[in-house]
Amino acid sequence: MALSQERLGKYDPQNPQKDRITDLGPRHFWQYFPPVIQRNYGKWAYHDILEPGVMVHVSESGEKVYTVRCGAARFMTVEHVREICDIADKYCDGYVRFTTRNNIEFMVESEEKLEALKKDLASRKFVSGSYKFPIGGTGAGVSNIVHTQGYIHCHTPATDASSMVKAVADELFDYFRGMTLPAKVRVSMACCLNMCGAVHCSDIALLGYHRKPPIIDHDIISQVCEIPLAIAACPVGAISPDKTPDGKKTVKIKQERCMFCGNCYTMCQALPLADKEGDGVTILAGGKISNRISEPKFSKVVVPWLPNNFPRFPEVVQAVKKILEAYAANANKYERLGDWAERIGWEKFFEKCDLPFTEHLIDDYRLAYDTWRTSTQFKFTDKAWEVSKAAGGID
Amino acid sequence: MAFEPKEPQKEIKYQELRIYSDEELNNYTEEELKQFKIKHDIPDVEELEKGPWPSFVADAKREALRRRKLADDRMLIDRDVVEDMLGQLQLSFDDGETHWKHGGIVGVFGYGGGVIGRYSDVPEKFPSITAFHTLRVNQPASKFYNTDFLRSLCDLWEYRGSGLLNMHGSTGDIILLGTTTEQLEPIFYELTHELQQDLGGSGSNLRTPSCCIGKARCEFACIDTQDLCYELTTYYQDELHRPAFPYKFKFKIDGCPNGCVASIARADMSFIGTWRDEIRIDQEAVKAYMAGEIEPNAGAHKGRDWGKFDIQKEVIDLCPAQCMELDNGELKINNQECVRCMHCINVMPRALKPGKDTGVTILCGAKAPILEGAQMSTMIVPFMKAEPPYDNIKEFIEKVWEWWMEEGKNRERLGELIQRFGLPKFLEVVGLPPAPQMVKIPRENPYIFWKEEDVPGGWDRDIKDYRARHKR
Ligand code: HEM
Ligand code: HEM
Ligand code: HEM
Ligand code: HEM
Ligand code: SF4
Numbered sequence: 117m118a119l120s121q122e123r124l125g126k127y128d129p130q131n132p133q134k135d136r137i138t139d140l141g142p143r144h145f146w147q148y149f150p151p152v153i154q155r156n157y158g159k160w161a162y163h164d165i166l167e168p169g170v171m172v173h174v175s176e177s178g179e180k181v182y183t184v185r186c187g188a189a190r191f192m193t194v195e196h197v198r199e200i201c202d203i204a205d206k207y208c209d210g211y212v213r214f215t216t217r218n219n220i221e222f223m224v225e226s227e228e229k230l231e232a233l234k235k236d237l238a239s240r241k242f243v244s245g246s247y248k249f250p251i252g253g254t255g256a257g258v259s260n261i262v263h264t265q266g267y268i269h270c271h272t273p274a275t276d277a278s279s280m281v282k283a284v285a286d287e288l289f290d291y292f293r294g295m296t297l298p299a300k301v302r303v304s305m306a307c308c309l310n311m312c313g314a315v316h317c318s319d320i321a322l323l324g325y326h327r328k329p330p331i332i333d334h335d336i337i338s339q340v341c342e343i344p345l346a347i348a349a350c351p352v353g354a355i356s357p358d359k360t361p362d363g364k365k366t367v368k369i370k371q372e373r374c375m376f377c378g379n380c381y382t383m384c385q386a387l388p389l390a391d392k393e394g395d396g397v398t399i400l401a402g403g404k405i406s407n408r409i410s411e412p413k414f415s416k417v418v419v420p421w422l423p424n425n426f427p428r429f430p431e432v433v434q435a436v437k438k439i440l441e442a443y444a445a446n447a448n449k450y451e452r453l454g455d456w457a458e459r460i461g462w463e464k465f466f467e468k469c470d471l472p473f474t475e476h477l478i479d480d481y482r483l484a485y486d487t488w489r490t491s492t493q494f495k496f497t498d499k500a501w502e503v504s505k506a507a508g509g510i511d
Numbered sequence: 512m513a514f515e516p517k518e519p520q521k522e523i524k525y526q527e528l529r530i531y532s533d534e535e536l537n538n539y540t541e542e543e544l545k546q547f548k549i550k551h552d553i554p555d556v557e558e559l560e561k562g563p564w565p566s567f568v569a570d571a572k573r574e575a576l577r578r579r580k581l582a583d584d585r586m587l588i589d590r591d592v593v594e595d596m597l598g599q600l601q602l603s604f605d606d607g608e609t610h611w612k613h614g615g616i617v618g619v620f621g622y623g624g625g626v627i628g629r630y631s632d633v634p635e636k637f638p639s640i641t642a643f644h645t646l647r648v649n650q651p652a653s654k655f656y657n658t659d660f661l662r663s664l665c666d667l668w669e670y671r672g673s674g675l676l677n678m679h680g681s682t683g684d685i686i687l688l689g690t691t692t693e694q695l696e697p698i699f700y701e702l703t704h705e706l707q708q709d710l711g712g713s714g715s716n717l718r719t720p721s722c723c724i725g726k727a728r729c730e731f732a733c734i735d736t737q738d739l740c741y742e743l744t745t746y747y748q749d750e751l752h753r754p755a756f757p758y759k760f761k762f763k764i765d766g767c768p769n770g771c772v773a774s775i776a777r778a779d780m781s782f783i784g785t786w787r788d789e790i791r792i793d794q795e796a797v798k799a800y801m802a803g804e805i806e807p808n809a810g811a812h813k814g815r816d817w818g819k820f821d822i823q824k825e826v827i828d829l830c831p832a833q834c835m836e837l838d839n840g841e842l843k844i845n846n847q848e849c850v851r852c853m854h855c856i857n858v859m860p861r862a863l864k865p866g867k868d869t870g871v872t873i874l875c876g877a878k879a880p881i882l883e884g885a886q887m888s889t890m891i892v893p894f895m896k897a898e899p900p901y902d903n904i905k906e907f908i909e910k911v912w913e914w915w916m917e918e919g920k921n922r923e924r925l926g927e928l929i930q931r932f933g934l935p936k937f938l939e940v941v942g943l944p945p946a947p948q949m950v951k952i953p954r955e956n957p958y959i960f961w962k963e964e965d966v967p968g969g970w971d972r973d974i975k976d977y978r979a980r981h982k983r
């Protein structure tokens with residue numbers, strides 16, 4: 117049957133339970149596997165990356181499937197999806213796949229089709245000149261930057277996501293199209309601490325962060341929000357009950373305790389944090405998820421704050437480039453960014469990346485002591501001499 | 512090997528379902544697009560049309576133009592939604608603050624999740640996005656599609672929504688961005704009846720599970736990731752749609768310890784494929800790698816000249832367990848010592864393969880920083896066979912849920928609950944003995960919470976007895 121076109125379709129608001137179907141779950145995956153994938157499921161023998169973004173997987177049966185991986189903005193329109201479908205219909209018998217990192221994968225069975233597909237993809241550009249389907253994102257390079265909603269569609273961001281990702285991806289474009297790095301570098305972006313994307317375990321993580329405590333909307337707080345819930349929401353106990361001069365229930369906030377997590381705003385809309393001067397970007401680095409060689413690890417804060425300089429975030433882009441270039445020039449083959457930083461020592465990391473080290477980078481939250489150095493094993497850098505001088509230890 | 516859906520699914524045929532004619536689908540020219548200006552002045556947003564990376568702004572403008580040129584009765588929400596969305600983005604840049612209101616409770620009847628309410632806080636400037644709600648559509652496992660399905664979804668979403676979407680959201684769903692309250696039920700009706708497709712999860716319930724590509728196209732996969740993902744998603748539909756948990760709960764399934772869906776960092780319960788027998792070695796292929804006949808790491812490093820492949824330096828010395836050696840040109844692995852990190856297999860995929868006796872390692876408790884700081888998943892079950900109907904896995908899941916639903920505070924994730932009660936308590940709940948594999952190191956303090964029954968004679972003592980021996 118066709119999709120309905122009446123205003124409410126076949127749905128009857130007087131009788132919402134009529135013919136209702138629920139709990140179907142997703143459509144089954146098998147029907148969407150291209151035939152070559154179905155035939156060789158579980159039989160893949162090995163794969164090779166032929167060039168950046170192009171892979172061949174070879175089955176025990178000898179069959180091959182060629183995959184072309186393309187970057188994409190995860191925020192897209194049905195027009196773009198239809199164009200993806202046109203390509204899939206033309207070359208891939210109508211099949212297409214998306215990766216965890218929002219890349220698009222087209223699969224074909226022959227080299228002739230592969231060449232034609234690559235040519236077609238490379239030729240497609242938006243009228244403004246940017247590529248629609250840049251090929252890359254494999255091997256020792258930078259894959260697509262996963263990100264969150266930002267100003268496009270969320271109520272809590274401390275920065276915008278799509279624009280920052282576009283600005284950074286433009287600058288890192290050659291790393292996406294190349295495999296020149298010591299190992300893969302995963303860049304991720306989340307526009308607030310809720311982190312709707314996994315950035316805390318990324319090689320480079322960009323995080324929107326507030327720096328001003330919530331403003332209290334005394335007039336409405338008692339109507340729109342369960343005050344005890346808002347109080348309980350604060351992980352550092354900064355919020356306590358209070359009364360306005362005219363006796364209305366409200367809250368007060370110990371501002372010096374606040375660590376700007378925004379959790380109170382999540383629970384209570386009368387406590388907004390967003391602020392043009394307060395909000396900005398924190399950069400974390402050195403995390404990973406794979407168990408390869410070293411264990412998965414969290415990213416560490418390496419730049420406490422940079423301004424939200426819309427739309428292209430030049431300060432953020434520069435900092436990311438500095439880190440990436442220092443890593444590219446100094447790390448060993450197979451060494452992830454965090455492994456490199458640990459091998460040379462974080463003090464050397466800051467020197468090599470030419471990043472300032474400020475008091476904000478020393479943990480003073482719970483269990484902070486775990487991150488303090490309790491040994492005499494360290495390397496001397498200029499930063500160390502500064503301390504020695506300040507202590508009167510040297511001239 | 513072939514997998515079947517639980518209930519037969521009808522084939523989706525775009526030609527039968529479609530709303531728009533070919534003519535309507537091609538209703539603007541490249542030339543018109545070049546000349547096109549949206550109704551708001553958006554200089555900073557338009558700056559993002561430049562540069563090589565795909566521009567979401569250039570893309571959005573296509574949809575804006577398309578909607579301008581569609582006939583009035585060919586879309587059921589406002590024509591200007593894309594233009595207003597871009598206009599509001601510019602205003603957000605100007606103000607350095609978002610213009611989406613906090614929350615708004617909307618949904619489809621009977622479900623506690625899958626729809627997220629969204630309202631503009633400047634509706635007078637951008638009236639068409641006054642209400643602009645999100646629907647999460649549960650993606651097929653590992654995100655393969657055919658074009659019949661995608662085209663049908665596009666028509667539905669352009670006709671009843673904004674035509675804007677995320678492929679995909681971080682949790683894995685297709686995220687449909689922007690429609691009115693009125694259209695939520697009709698969209699749900701069409702999705703379920705015509706596309707046989709359900710919504711995903713949001714709120715305090717099971718979130719849409721996701722998995723890596725697995726055996727469909729990865730030689731490293733130790734388990735049938737899609738099948739396990741599909742089974743858990745369909746088996747736990749009630750938990751997915753009707754919030755009954757203290758907070759969100761996520762399953763993610765990786766086929767091997769490489770972790771392509773990041774389950775260890777992002778799932779309350781992470782299933783990671785592994786093996787318990789021996790890494791399979793093809794010595795001839797090892798020799799071919801050593802002789803430089805095959806590129807190491809499937810060519811992942813070929814953008815730079817790293818010199819000749821050196822198996823000692825690049826594989827054996829980097830093995831975290833130091834359990835490999837070359838013996839007369841033969842590669843030997845001491846599998847008892849191997850920690851299954853995947854490095855050697857990644858470097859020499861044609862020579863080394865995971866073992867054949869495969870299953871999952873189950874880890875619990877990852878979460879993002881809200882509230883008490885982020886956590887990674889903790890290793891709980893070293894190895895479990897993972898074969899349909901996965902009863903052993905479901906039994907484990909349900910034990911965990913039962914405890915979490917009983918003890919968990921509002922908005923307390925599993926990982927935080929385990930921290931609050933301690934890992935030993937969690938092990939007691941799931942009925943597992945402790946093992947050194949669960950910790951990096953044994954505790955460094957002796958502050959053991961001894962229980963009374965651990966100590967001979969119990970804790971009841973008489974001070975008079977004590978004083979009989981010790982004067983005050
Ligand atoms: C109660 C607090 C929270 C609220 C009200 C909230 C709200 C939202 C909203 C409205 C969206 C959808 C954005 C949109 O499509 O328009 C969203 C997406 C999401 N949120 Fe949250 N969020 C909360 C906490 C969190 C936390 C703590 C996490 C992570 C630990 C999280 C992870 C996610 C993820 C993964 C998505 C999907 C994002 C995507 O599609 O890219 N949320 N959240
Ligand atoms: C401030 C920097 C951080 C940012 C921006 C960040 C961001 C994120 C994001 C976006 C997610 C994904 C949430 C989801 O997909 O649902 C996430 C999840 C997670 N983060 Fe972080 N994170 C940060 C710091 C940390 C730290 C310091 C830790 C650990 C000490 C951590 C541990 C985790 C864990 C375990 C998860 C999985 C959570 C889940 O899916 O619920 N993160 N983080
Ligand atoms: C298995 C348990 C422990 C062992 C085997 C142990 C052993 C030792 C040894 C050998 C020393 C060095 C003594 C010296 O140089 O004269 C020492 C010093 C010390 N231990 Fe422990 N210790 C243990 C537990 C603890 C605990 C639980 C605490 C505190 C709660 C503690 C606090 C200290 C302190 C403060 C010192 C330094 C004393 C000083 O300043 O000279 N130890 N311990
Ligand atoms: C809250 C717990 C504890 C308190 C309040 C406490 C208090 C004290 C005090 C008041 C002293 C006497 C110091 C002096 O006058 O020289 C002392 C000594 C000592 N404590 Fe503790 N202590 C505690 C925990 C521990 C623990 C857990 C250990 C080891 C497992 C420990 C080992 C020692 C040792 C070895 C001495 C020195 C005894 C000596 O002088 O020979 N204490 N403690
Ligand atoms: S990371 Fe924060 S601001 Fe960004 S989409 Fe998620 S909840 Fe919203």
Ligand code: SF4
Pocket residue numbers: 329330349350351352353354355369373374375376377378379380381389
């Ligand atoms: S932002 Fe976080 S720390 Fe600050 S008051 Fe709100 S909940 Fe507390």
Ligand code: SF4
Pocket residue numbers: 723724725726729730731732733765766767768769770771772
């Ligand atoms: S997690 Fe392992 S099995 Fe799954 S796609 Fe990644 S490498 Fe392959």
Ligand code: SF4
Pocket residue numbers: 409829830831832833834835844848849850851852853854855856
């Ligand atoms: S998988 Fe890792 S630990 Fe095991 S032998 Fe290979 S490199 Fe060593």
